Amino acid sequence: MNMKRTFGAILTILGIVGIIWGAYAFVMGGDGAAIGKYTAVVPFIVGLIFFFAGINLVKTTKDQT
Structure with missing residues (x-):
C-alpha cells in the first residue's frame, strides 16, 4: 500500500467522523x-x-507493483 492510498484512507475516516x-x-x-x-x-x-x-484519492491511485 503506497502513501497516497494510506492518506486517502485517513481522510476517509476523518470524513466519516x-x-x-x-x-x-x-x-x-x-x-x-x-x-x-x-x-x-x-x-x-x-x-x-x-x-x-479521501474516496477519490483511493480510487484514482494506481497500485505499485
Missing part, C-alpha cells in the same frame, strides 16, 4: 464548539469534503 459529529451536533441543537443549530453544520460540510476527497 466529521459527518457523524456534525449530524449529532445538529440534532442535539449545537455542542460546545458550535453555539447554534446552523453553525453545527460546519463540521458536517468539512466531513463531507474530507470523505469525498
Whole structure:
C-alpha cells in the first residue's frame, strides 16, 4: 500500500467522523464548539469534503507493483 492510498484512507475516516459529529451536533441543537443549530453544520460540510476527497484519492491511485 503506497502513501497516497494510506492518506486517502485517513481522510476517509476523518470524513466519516466529521459527518457523524456534525449530524449529532445538529440534532442535539449545537455542542460546545458550535453555539447554534446552523453553525453545527460546519463540521458536517468539512466531513463531507474530507470523505469525498479521501474516496477519490483511493480510487484514482494506481497500485505499485
